[in-house]
């Protein structure tokens with residue numbers, strides 16, 4: 001299959017620019033498109049044959065459900081049963097935006113889209129290209145992140161080309177995304193709404209609108225060891241993984257820098273290529289082959305935006321070991337650490353002023 005790449009810059013386009021993409025979606029084909037979080041791989045969410053194609057193109061296990069993207073509030077009622085008061089309040093406060101809500105599904109939503117579940121995940125994205133594509137095609141678009149399963153989510157069209165060229169009908173190139181990590185997912189079917197995946201919309205932001213919100217315990221732990229089963233099926237798979245071995249280091253800044261540099265020296269003696277995910281505050285203190293700055297510790301939004309791109313850059317450089325610093329686990333830091341921990345397979349070294357102590361999965 002030849003994948004057409006079409007550039008659409010936000011704001012300057014008319015319905016006509018979307019004709020071809022809309023036609024593909026209406027005929028059950030696949031179009032990757034930008035959202036404000038990451039690029040999505042879109043197909044008709046009400047058509048199980050289209051969902052099947054999405055799973056195939058990504059190499060994704062078919063029990064891992066897809067999010068359906070809408071552009072109008074009325075469309076929520078087409079997909080979801082029992083939209084309660086709290087859900088309405090959240091939708092009003094944060095849609096369009098990086099928030100996905102889970103409801104009981106209506107019959108029109110095929111099990112092929114929900115991975116066999118009786119629930120459906122719904123999101124109204126806040127990206128003009130995503131919203132125009134939904135509106136102009138009239139399709140409620142099921143879209144997972146547009147990466148090959150297990151690879152970092154795409155934040156630029158080039159990343160989508162890397163993973164899916166030749167496997168899907170079209171990629172809409174709308175430039176780099178704004179947020180860079182996937183939406184916050186909240187289960188609205190639980191007695192107390194529960195965050196299944198942290199994102200840009202934090203627990204504090206949700207609680208300001210609806211009061212108590214819980215966080216699924218599996219978010220910052222490997223889960224298996226504690227017998228925890230994540231409620232979002234996708235969270236159980238190894239995810240966001242770079243090709244090199246990523247290890248995270250936690251502790252006081254100077255100690256972390258010193259222990260990382262010791263690891264670098266050791267690997268360099270073995271002629272291994274090493275990369276570091278550094279911050280603005282520390283980048284000049286490392287002596288590795290490749291030191292990439294993810295942003296300032298005081299600016300979590302920038303860190304989130306750069307995270308997946310840096311992991312892909314290290315893949316291109318064929319780095320064999322990647323060492324990274326940990327971040328605070330509150331607010332947006334919770335989402336950043338959730339993605340970093342998964343990318344590292346939960347391999348964290350706790351550093352004190354003496355030695356580094358390897359403590360897999362104790363964060």
Ligand code: TXA
Pocket residue numbers: 035037038039040041064065066067098100102114117119120121123125143144145146181182183184185196197231232233234235
């Ligand atoms: O920001 C985003 O959410 C992006 C953009 C494209 O919208 N999409 C995205 O989709 O990240 P995906 O498929 O990569 O991640 C969706 C997550 C998976 O972990 C999946 O298991 C969970 O949502 N999920 C979907 N439907 C669910 C449901 N009914 N119940 C529980 N978890 C669900």
Ligand code: MG
Pocket residue numbers: 144145153
């Ligand atoms: Mg994904």
